[in-house]
Amino acid sequence: MRAKDGHMQVLLTHVVPHVGQPGDLVKVRPGFARNYLLPQGLATFATPQNLRIIEKHRQRLRELEEARRADLVNLAAQLAQRSITIEANANAEGHLYGSVNADQIAAALRTEQFPIDSDNVKIEGPLKELGLYTIKLNLGQDVTTEIKLWVVPTHTEESA
Incomplete structure (x- = not known):
């Protein structure tokens, strides 16, 4: 489809640097589309049928994204009700002989x-x-979300 300004609209099927992402409807010069985008399979003509296919694909991606977000919200609710305990070696004043970091949590x-x-x-x-x-x-x-973390001393058997 050719626009009045001499450009044509194509539907990108792959990432094209400085042009757009898959599913984008972009205006490009006819030579760029004819000599590079279309032969390389990076774009297709912006026909009504191709636009419908891309819109269905976008809708499916939105639904998957919403489901993923709902799962994350559910996970956040579960985590907010939990507390975890990590045992670590410490001296009598409560200073650890090391530290607890993000990997351990x-x-x-x-x-x-x-x-x-x-x-x-x-x-x-x-x-x-x-x-x-x-x-x-x-x-x-x-x-x-936030969780409660208890850092407690390791239980060691000490002889009296």
């Missing part, structure tokens, strides 16, 4: 069957004291 959540990666755990820095902490989790798609 994510691993503790995974042992409770929550699909959390260390990138989802947002802490200011390693935790170096015993106590109760509120940990923020960013689950993606602007879904965040």
Whole structure:
């Protein structure tokens, strides 16, 4: 389809740098479309049938995205009601002989069957004291939640 300004509209089927993403309806010069985009399979003509196919595909992607977001909101609600406990070696004053970091928090959540990666755990820095902490989790798609984390001393058998 040719526009009045000498450009033609094509429907991109692949990412084309500086032009657009798959599914985008773009105006390009006829030579660029005829000599590069169409022969390389990077675009198709913007026919009504192709536009309907792309719109159905976009709708399916939106539905999948909404379902994924609903799953994340459900996961956030489950996590908000949980608290986890991590044992760590500490001295008598409550200072840890190391620290608790995002990897350990994510691993503790995974042992409770929550699909959390260390990138989802947002802490200011390693935790170096015993106590109760509120940990923020960013689950993606602007879904965040908080969990309670107890850092407790490891139980060791001491002889009296």
